[in-house]
Amino acid sequence: MLDKQPLHLHSHRTRINRFRSDSLLFKPKRPQSRWHRFWRYYFWRLVRQKGTPEFLARGLAAGVFAGLFPLFGVQTILGVALAMLLRGNKWMAVVGTWISNPLTSGPIFLLNFQVGQWLLQSHEVFDMERLKSTTALLEVGADFVFILFVGCLVMATLSAFLSYFLGIKLIRRWRTLHRGWRRRHHSGQ
Known part of the structure; x- marks a missing residue:
């Protein structure tokens, strides 16, 4: 019965038999938490996305563009809409x-504000309290919002272009490495 199975299953079974519980190399598998399985599932789902590298990179660039605006709660919707528009x-x-995200939003919006301030030659002061929510952002002066959005537009455009080209390169590299790994793994080497 063992001989009728494909070669890679046969070699797998012999490897398992070599590592018995009395061996020092045997390590029992630790049960995975529900969160670990959840994140692992979505990581591999993301990594195995189908499509050309350009198609995937356009989506990434659209998301990065939307993520650099202080539109809390709307960034994902805007990113998906832009991805649909850009195919x-x-x-x-x-x-x-x-x-x-909560860790990066402060530095990102400070940099965006400073870029807008530099471009518009403004002396407006940046205050993170003004960015706590979309309603708080709408309550501040129009000058602050305009400076911030000019900086966001410039930095988001630059970041989208960079993420598009870097995304294409990384996706192609990942697929080349993954293909080589699968070939070696399935050939029994």
Whole structure:
């Protein structure tokens, strides 16, 4: 019965038999938490996205573009809409919006504000309290919002172009490495 199975299954079974529980090399598998399985599933789902590298990178660029604006609660929707408009991958757009998260939003918006301030030669003062929510952002003066959005537009455009070309390069590299790994793994080497 063992001989009728494909070669890679046969070699797998012999490898398992070599590592018995009395061996020092045997390590019992630790049960995985529900969160670990959840994140692992979505990581591999993201990595195995189908489509050309350009299609995937357009989605990523759309998400990065949307993620660099202080539109809390709307960034993902804007990123997916831009991905649909640019014929990019929607899942990659969702991931691209994660560039702005609770840890990075402060430095990102400070940099965007400073770029807008430099471009418009303004002396407006940046205050993070003004960015706590979309309603708080709408309550501040129009000058602050205009300076911030000019900086966001410039930095988002630059970042989208960079993420598009870097995304194409990384996706192609990943697929080349992954193909080589699968070939070696399935050939029994």
